[in-house]
Amino acid sequence: MENIEFRVSPDGKVFFKENGEEEKRLTRFNKNLCVQVLGMISERFPGAWSRLRLIYKPKSKTHAEQDKAAFKIVERFIRCNFGEHDLLTPDIENHILHFEEVRCPLRGLCPDENIICKPQSLVRLSPAEKEVVKLYLWGETFDEIARRLGKAPSTVKVQLHNIKKKLGAKNCREIIKVMRLHNI
Numbered sequence: 055m056e057n058i059e060f061r062v063s064p065d066g067k068v069f070f071k072e073n074g075e076e077e078k079r080l081t082r083f084n085k086n087l088c089v090q091v092l093g094m095i096s097e098r099f100p101g102a103w104s105r106l107r108l109i110y111k112p113k114s115k116t117h118a119e120q121d122k123a124a125f126k127i128v129e130r131f132i133r134c135n136f137g138e139h140d141l142l143t144p145d146i147e148n149h150i151l152h153f154e155e156v157r158c159p160l161r162g163l164c165p166d167e168n169i170i171c172k173p174q175s176l177v178r179l180s181p182a183e184k185e186v187v188k189l190y191l192w193g194e195t196f197d198e199i200a201r202r203l204g205k206a207p208s209t210v211k212v213q214l215h216n217i218k219k220k221l222g223a224k225n226c227r228e229i230i231k232v233m234r235l236h237n238i
Contacts, residue, residue: 057144058087062137062156068129080132082125091128094151102173105166106130134158134171150234179217186213191230 059071060080068080070087082088096103110126112119136145137156145152156171158164168174179187189199196214200207214226221232 056148058146060132060136060145062133066133068132080129082121085121088125088128091131091146092124094149095127095131098151098175099173102131102170105169130170134166135173179220183213183217183220186210187217187229187233190214190226191233 057073061069061071061077063069069077070080070084071077072087078084080087095106106127107123110123110130112123134156135151135153137154143152145154153172158171161167164171185203186199189202194202196207196210199205200210203210214229217223218226218229221229223229223232
């Protein structure tokens with residue numbers, strides 16, 4: 055899965071464009087794409103995965119019903135996180151998900167907000183760590199981050215070291231890759 059852009063029509067149908075090819079409607083017969091997106095949801099967003107499986111539980115154990123439920127999970131996740139049609143970055147780029155702020159009439163009211171839409175990833179960072187890593191992702195140095203946040207550079211270095219351990223990154227530069235891969 056290289057570059058995929060999703061679009062949701064006003065009537066709720068999901069369309070996708072893969073690697074700049076012609077736009078197609080997403081159906082349950084797009085098995086390869088559905089399986090890959092399903093895998094990303096189950097691996098990276100356990101809260102969303104659990105909730106979606108509960109909502110779209112198959113009516114029976116038949117293969118057809120399980121395929122239908124899997125498709126509904128993928129379709130809902132896409133509608134909630136990638137529905138806007140933009141040309142800035144693909145929604146999925148080399149297995150990295152670029153979530154969009156989807157216009158939804160239930161924003162702020164939906165019980166699934168921050169579960170299905172804007173889902174939380176597996177890695178839990180403290181608010182201070184999130185602040186530091188956000189600036190680091192923007193390309194700021196230890197000294198620049200420390201100055202901006204009013205901290206000592208050594209404190210920032212320790213926080214980045216802790217973030218690196220939580221993410222399982224080999225070095226500080228890999229933090230960027232891991233953060234984007236897991237949409238943290």
